[in-house]
Amino acid sequence: MTRQMKTVAEHFPIAGSFTISRGSKTTASVVTCQISDGAFSGMGECVPYGRYGETIDSVLAEIETIRPQIEAGIDREKLRQTMKAGAARNAVDCALWDLDAKKSGSRAFALAGLAEPAPLTTAYTISLGEPEAMAAHTAQYAHRALLKIKVGTPDDASRIRAVRAAAPNSAIILDANEGWSEANLTYHFDVCAESGVALIEQPLPGGQDALLASVHRPVPVCADESVHKTEDLPNLAGLYDAVNIKLDKTGGLTEALSMRDAARTLNLKIMVGCMVGTSLGMAPAVLLAQGADFVDLDGPLLLARDREPGLRYADSLVFPPLPALWG
Structure with a gap:
């Protein structure tokens, strides 16, 4: 079945404020990507970062440019070759990991060839x-x-x-x-x-x-x-x-x-x-x-x-x- 992708911006309040040398913020703004194949859905999240020229809108737009390939079934390795490093690719890549884990009935760590994770x-x-x-x-x-x-x-x-x-x-x-x-x-x-x-x-x-x-x-x-x-x-x-x-x-x-x-x-x-x-x-x-x-x-x-x-x-x-x- 053809995949479907949904992206959305979400905002979560920070407890108090978060301050670094470049400034303060009181809200964590993220982009969530959901990729579904009809039976299973995978989720991924990214945080656009202004230091690297990213905004919520630019990340949503960047993900949108690859919608045809995502919905046609692009895999993680091809995604890595197609999109540049950054927040947009992170949301899509992690959604594909989650989707592949659900489809296979295996955990993502096993798909990655890793041992079962510990605290x-x-x-x-x-x-x-x-x-x-x-x-x-x-x-x-x-x-x-x-x-x-x-x-x-x-x-x-x-x-x-x-x-x-x-x-x-x-x-x-x-x-x-x-x-x-x-x-x-x-x-x-x-x-x-x-x-x-x-x-x-x-x-x-x-x-x-x-x-x-x-x-x-x-x-x-x-x-x-x-x-x-x-x-x-x-x-x-x-x-x-x-x-x-x-x-x-x-x-x-x-x-x-x-x-x-x-x-x-x-x-x-x-x-x-x-x-x-x-x-x-x-x-x-x-x-x-x-x-x-x-x-x-x-x-x-x-x-x-x-x-x-x-x-x-x-x-x-x-x-x-x-x-x-x-x-």
Whole structure:
């Protein structure tokens, strides 16, 4: 039977606000893709990201251009060759994974040749703010094993020290979101080492990666905005110690699995991250994150309202998706 595709924009309120060095938002806006063959339906979700020139409207339009191929039965590999990496392809790719799992009666992890997934320790994100406010927020979650702290100002030393004092026993990832510069990079690195930070994400703007070759890195550094697809990896090896793989950047689970394997051959550590989205968007990333060095799949925890059914979270753990959600 001929497939049918439906796409829709959805908006989920964030609990409070979510702030990084580029600004704040109070709503998570996502695009949901549903692909049906008459008997089964597969679902996928993406988060358009302005940093990469994406909007809700542009992603909906991009998916619409491939409607004829989708409804004619395009498979995931052909999709990867046809659409560019990004949020639009992610929604379609993950919907096809879900559809194929339902049609086959198998779980998506089995279709991917993966072992049955286990619960993972995920980071919980603390938004950027003034040091005192960040410390107070951090203190509420100091029982968590792993925290991700948003920074990215000209002088983050007081923020780094404040959150470390508020959570002395948590492992800490710092995410500068391209907010540091050549002038303050070494200073911030030294403060991170002093504070026992486990990982620093994307300290410099994308395109300035070469600067990392000329400085001592006392703390492992992870590429985020500088890495989108497998072909990016060789130019980053030696400059970064890890890469953050996000489905909305890679354009879906198919490319992300390939990228993960390629990164490991280059001795790069793996972080699996997310945009602020619902459990539907996180579910395929839980499969990708099995065996990762760092996991940051807390998107639904930042929402005032998630999908039902959603992923199960307990303390610092995120559990694999049930079939009723995805895969």
